[in-house]
Amino acid sequence: MTVTMGGALNTALRDALTADDNVMVFGEDVGTLGGVFRITDGLTEKFGEDRCFDTPLAEAGIVGFAIGMCLTGFRPVVEMQFDAFAYPAFEQITSHVAKMRNRTSGAVGLPMVIRVPYAGGIGGVEHHCDSSEGYYAHTPGLKVVTPSDAADAYSLLREAIDDPDPVIFMEPKALYWSKQDIELPCKRPAFGKAKVRRDGDDVTIVTYGPSVPTALKAAEAAAEEGWSVEVIDLRTIVPFDDETVVQSVRRTGRCVVVAEAQGFAGVSGEVAARVTERCFHSLAAPVARVSGLPTPYPAPMLEQTYLPGVERILDAISRLQWDDQPDLTFAGVGARG
């Protein structure tokens, strides 16, 4: 049947609530309204206010409250309404959620999921379009997961809820309405396994979340130019699947990392560094990055310039030193005179 990513997430929550009485869903507007993106639609109606409920409007409170509930054996799934609205909870997430198992020598695990609709591409006004995955991925103790299709959305969310550790579940909001023909429930590869979305021989694109469909379009366009492009969807940023990425790049010899988040000090830079460390002797060109711009996320009418699109990806591919032509993009940097 045809399922949207949003529908798959809703089904995953329903199935998890049915499977385990300790699972509880709460956050802002997740009850009667069903969430601003309707991901929790109908859950309160079906499972009652004890299982899916609205909270006061305070993100640190929501996350901290979930930590306390874990101490009494519950498995909270909380929603941060938007990426940038999760920042008030940042201290709870980085100082407590991420560190609790470690600082208690394993005595206290926090089997909780923090769902974060993230990234842009929906014409949202400011503070509604941040790619915040880098903050979480940089914090040891957090698993950071991001699906790019409905099947992964279902499978990864079920796995996140069952996981003994806290999971930051990043939902690319631009893909909520994307459709896929699948049967639910479904089970896809576990955390730490990337997925080759398209096979290719000349270039490997490593990407995740909202950028996966863009990368696939770019690969299609590149094929017309004569480049065979492999597209890897990371699915989980933490844990990271070095194996799949390395095997692909060693074979193709070229790599472009595509991510919507701005590039400086972010996940895309981490991927580029890992690939360089592990595949240096197989590389025919420096690892290229195509990312968001080093600016705050722009006003909606400017977001198409900001977002890494097909053209920018094709341009990066074209500069990968084909025919031993050196890429001179950065030649001026550091030059004297």
Added chain:
Amino acid sequence: MTPYVLSLGIDLGNMPGRRDTGVMETTAETMTAALLPSPNPVQLIDPTGAEVEQSGTRRDYSMPSAARLRATWHAMVVGRRFDVQATALTKQGRLAVYPSSRGQEACQVGATLSIGSGDWLFPTYRESMALVTRGIDPIEVLSLLRGDSHCGYDPIATKTAAQCTPLSTQLVHAAGAAYGERRRGTDHVALAFIGDGATSEGDFHEALNFAAVFEAPVVFFVQNNKYAISVPLSKQTKAPSLAYKGIGYGVPSEQVDGNDPAAVLAVMDVALEHCRSGKGPFLIEAHTYRMDAHTNADDATRYRSSDEVTAWLERDPIARVEAWLRARGELNDDMVAAANAEAEARAADLRERMNLEPAVDPMSLFDNVFAQRTPQLEEARAMVRAELDAEVGE
């Protein structure tokens, strides 16, 4: 605003008419009175050890039994000796740092002894004495400050959260745990400690609000020891007293002489009864004083006078309850000597054990980041393993 007012049956826009609506007025006043603290801190025993006539408090507080006060006195004697020992160990370099609670014994010991083993305790870094009172091995309590681990005891087995350093963040955990207990159908509560400065943090307010909305049985216990490191309370708030911060969240509150162990026990009893009967959280502000500096690394002479400190010596919590017990024949020289000897023996035992180097294993760094190590952790672990093996080989 209007719907809320109407729901109380009061027309605030028609003030002259209020005299004619006595019943409604009483409802509002009763509701407000039920939330407000007493105008003055509750005190049952004054600094000289004399019993204080009760008048003007918003609730009735009764003198705890002599046996309970004697047990509290005993634990305070042991607790203070522990605290002094920990400070000494810090000076000897055995602890990285120690935030003393000397002078706050009535709060640390009184509040902790009031709860049961099934209840949760959420301590800050200043609650080492409370944790020792709770029955946790002092050497496990000091693990954090000695630096061999972040938390030396098992928070689940002891129902005692790891000592919390980021201010007031543990209060929302307490609200969640208390709500969890309520959902499990138990009558267990959470006792959450916090200092005066931390009431300015956002999480304090979110915790009170969450606990109130979800009727979570939490006793929020503010030890107002007058200073947040160096910043005095006057720069922290314009509230008449910190206990008044409860009413805005619909949380009943009380203020208590935090150097009067009898009053702390009595107010804790009322708060616990409130929580256990399903009425939600309770806020207590205990007026006390930090006799030592913030930590050994702090110089308190830069922000407070020795006269001020000396004045608080006269309000000593141990001396006053000792005087009260002696006057009633509930305590004698032999019992005092025995308690001091026990406190001394425990301090000696702690000193001896703390003088042994703790065993720390570098390889444990990679445990408990997650339940299972990720490939990235395995990589880092292999690197450190190789480094250690190379050191052995040298």
